[in-house]
Amino acid sequence: MAFSTADLADLVDILRRAAKDEIMPRFARLDPADVKVKSHASDFVTVADEAAERAIEAAARARFGDFLFVGEEAMERDPRLCDGLATAPRALVVDPIDGTFNFANGIPAFAVIAAIVEHGVTVAGAIYDPVRDDTVAALAGGGAHLLRADGVGTPLRVAAARPxxxxxxxxxxxxxxxxxxxxxxxxxxxxxxxxxxxxxxxxxxxxxxxxxxxxxxxxxxxxxxxxxxxxxxxxxxxxxxxxxxxxxxxxxxxxxxxxxxxxxxxxxxxxxxx
CATH class of the missing domain: 3.40.190.80 (D-Maltodextrin-Binding Protein; domain 2)
Known part of the structure; x- marks a missing residue:
């Protein structure tokens, strides 16, 4: 069954609830022990990243059933997960906190990202801003929209080309x-x-x-x-x-x-x- 507008709305709600429960209560309140360095000195993962990813996966499985889950933190544990993206009937790809460096340093510029990929093709995407409490999202062939928390959507258009x-x-x-x-x-x-x-x-x-x-x-x-x-x-x-x-x-x-x-x-x- 094709991923629908209603499905996208439910996915956005899952991201929003994870942010409200796991991310924003920890923003600017992290202890040093809550932050770990990954590949280099400015590449972090926090307890909020890990908790939000678990919450998103659990809620998405309850709503959408079986799929390949490719989360940034899950990839740290099993790098082979990406190998299935090209062929999986459906995959949910998630960055629980994009901009963890900013989040860990109390800078209000981070996001929760999710994409639905079917047989290697991205069919839906959402980028939720926990600070503004709104989302930019798109379905393939359906245009891109800014979705406010009250459900009102506004079409988006890229800037016109300039010199x-x-x-x-x-x-x-x-x-x-x-x-x-x-x-x-x-x-x-x-x-x-x-x-x-x-x-x-x-x-x-x-x-x-x-x-x-x-x-x-x-x-x-x-x-x-x-x-x-x-x-x-x-x-x-x-x-x-x-x-x-x-x-x-x-x-x-x-x-x-x-x-x-x-x-x-x-x-x-x-x-x-x-």
Missing amino acids: LAEMHGSISWAYAPEPLRSRLLAGMAGVWGAYNYRCGGQEFRLLAAGGAHFGYHHKLSPWDHAAGELIHREAGGHAAHVDGSPYAADDRDGGLLLAPDAASWAELRACLFD
């Missing part, structure tokens, strides 16, 4: 190896401005709402990018790997460049990478 010197957006370059890292930094001089919120979910929200023109993510993870790429596309944007090939939820490399349309994508690609 490069007038465009601004987010660029995640920290994981890029040399010489690409230096090339990206030099290429930023060709646009009006570039920034990084340390929260891809918030950057995708800004893109889909027309508040920024472009985004680039070097390191790809399905829990960070599958939902946002769908939402951006349904809001009218154009995205692809740096080599121009289309993005898929199980892609782990190749970068992801997002722009208002194909023409501005090509200009940005040349500015940042050539």
Whole structure:
């Protein structure tokens, strides 16, 4: 059965309840023992991440039945989970707190992300902001919307393309190896401005709402990018790997460049990478 508008509303409610029960009560109240370092000194996981992921999985299984669950924290325990994304009849991909660095440091810029992937194709995505208590979400073919807590939805549209010197957006370059890292930094001089919120979910929200023109993510993870790429596309944007090939939820490399349309994508690609 196809994932429906009602299903998406229920998924958003699951994210919202997990945030209210497990995330926001801990925001700006974490003890040092509640925060662990993962791959490097600014890559964290907190007790809130772990509790929220457990809550989302349990509630989603009660509502939707059997599916492959790919959570960021579950992936830490079993990296093979992503191997099933391309073929699973249905997968729920979750980042319980995107922007954990911000969350752990009391910065109110984080998000809860979920995507529904069927046979490798992202069919639904939601990015919930626990601070604002609203969600940007999309169904494949159904457009992208901002959903308020009272259920009212507003259609989203990406920003119109502008000359490069007038465009601004987010660029995640920290994981890029040399010489690409230096090339990206030099290429930023060709646009009006570039920034990084340390929260891809918030950057995708800004893109889909027309508040920024472009985004680039070097390191790809399905829990960070599958939902946002769908939402951006349904809001009218154009995205692809740096080599121009289309993005898929199980892609782990190749970068992801997002722009208002194909023409501005090509200009940005040349500015940042050539």
